[in-house]
Amino acid sequence: MINRVEELKEAALSAAAAAGDEAALEDVRVAYLGRKGRLTEVLSNLGGVPAAERPAIGQAGNRAKQEIGAAIAERAGFLSDSRLEALAETEAIDITFPAPPLRRGHAHVLSQVRRQLEVIFERIGYSVEEGPEIETDWYNFEALNLPKGHASRDVQDSFFLDPGEETVLRTHTSNVQIRGMERIGQPPIYIVAPGRVYRRENLDATHLAGFMQLEGLAVDQGLTVGDLKGTLLYLVQSLFGPQRQVRMRPHHFGYTEPSFEFDTICGRCLGKGCRSCGQEGWLETGGCGMVHPQVLRNGGIDPERYTGYAWGFGIERIAMLEYDVEDLRLFYENDLRFNRQF
Ligand SMILES: [Zn+2]
Structure with missing residues (x-):
């Protein structure tokens, strides 16, 4: 059971690291940590596990959640920075471009x-x-x-x-x-x-x-x-x-x-x-x-x-x-x- 938790953690970490943009990263979070996520599911089905083993599995599960959460947060920061950098490259403001005309009032x-x-x-x-x-x-x-x-x-x-x-x-x-x-x-x-x-x-x-x-x-x-x-x-x-x-x-x-x-x-x-x-x-x-x-x-x-x-x-x-x-x-x-x- 612990191995299963470890497997899921590794899979989640590599999926997070591979997420190409913020939407893909959100998909990873939902797939593993969401209410019906794979890790959540495993941890909520401890019925068949001997009572003596449950605390250890619970601890491993919590650690895995934290690690995955931290990895997702880090990846999110990286993706956000690179998105802004890309914007700065491609959509820099051209100050020589003419401004839209101002509509001024005038005498009746x-x-x-x-x-x-x-x-x-x-x-x-x-x-x-x-x-x-x-x-x-x-x-x-x-x-x-x-x-x-x-x-x-x-x-x-x-x-x-x-x-x-x-x-x-x-x-x-x-x-x-x-x-x-x-x-x-x-x-x-x-x-x-x-x-x-x-x-x-x-x-x-x-x-x-x-x-x-x-x-x-x-x-x-x-x-x-x-x-x-x-x-x-x-x-x-x-x-x-x-x-x-x-x-x-x-x-x-x-x-x-x-x-x-x-x-x-x-x-x-x-x-x-x-x-x-x-x-x-x-x-x-x-x-x-x-x-x-x-x-x-x-x-x-x-x-x-x-x-x-x-x-x-x-x-x-x-x-x-x-x-x-x-x-x-x-x-x-x-x-x-x-x-x-x-
Ligand atoms: Zn006339």
Whole structure:
């Protein structure tokens, strides 16, 4: 019986020494020391062995288990080391290999367009002026020649913040006209005022309750409608290219006289009419006009000495024209598949 134990031990030791990898070594452990392993089996069947011999066999069996366990552990260490050495040989990191590209964030398309517009006007001497989004009735309406009860107020359905309707979320960036004149003082005044505005609109593909505008104001000696049109032409051609023309249509705003809406010629058909411009040939872009004398007076400027012109448009509108986006809401849904295109 002892011989049988010794035989199994020798067989296990040579099998362990011959195991080529960690899986083969595990097979050896299971085959000899596992619950149904050969050595385990022999040692658990000592029924036919005379009682006097059992302790000796038990001791021999335990020694054999220890030796086999130690041999397996040693072999495992060796196999693990050589596996790592082999890895180091074959899979060394090549530090000259290009890294996978990093996906970096970037400014939202509306921020890009806003900045683009600011730069276009800064290039011809305009400075960027900021104004508050929570505004008094005076700066948002009254000083702009829109007294209480004026028809233009109904058009601009407003979010008032108090029952007396003295404080309002500004309905346009035109509040910066008066604030700009007050801050700068006497002309020349050449400013653009980008920012958020708020209106009670029913939301659809072309209307939002909160959006961005860019206001422009020039006040100087001898400014005319020709200067206004030249400025708008410069804007449109800077944005969309030299073949794009501007047209002005008479309109009415309380704070400009005369007032116009201005259109950009369609980039697809150059005025002939196509599906993208609804056969019009022109795309609505914004509103503009010569600053009303009363508005100059409200800003502390003498309308006998100076004239001014102003314009305003939606920054989203420009982004839609620039990138052929058909639904305004896409700019605010923050779907990364949309945002990443710009
Ligand atoms: Zn067209």
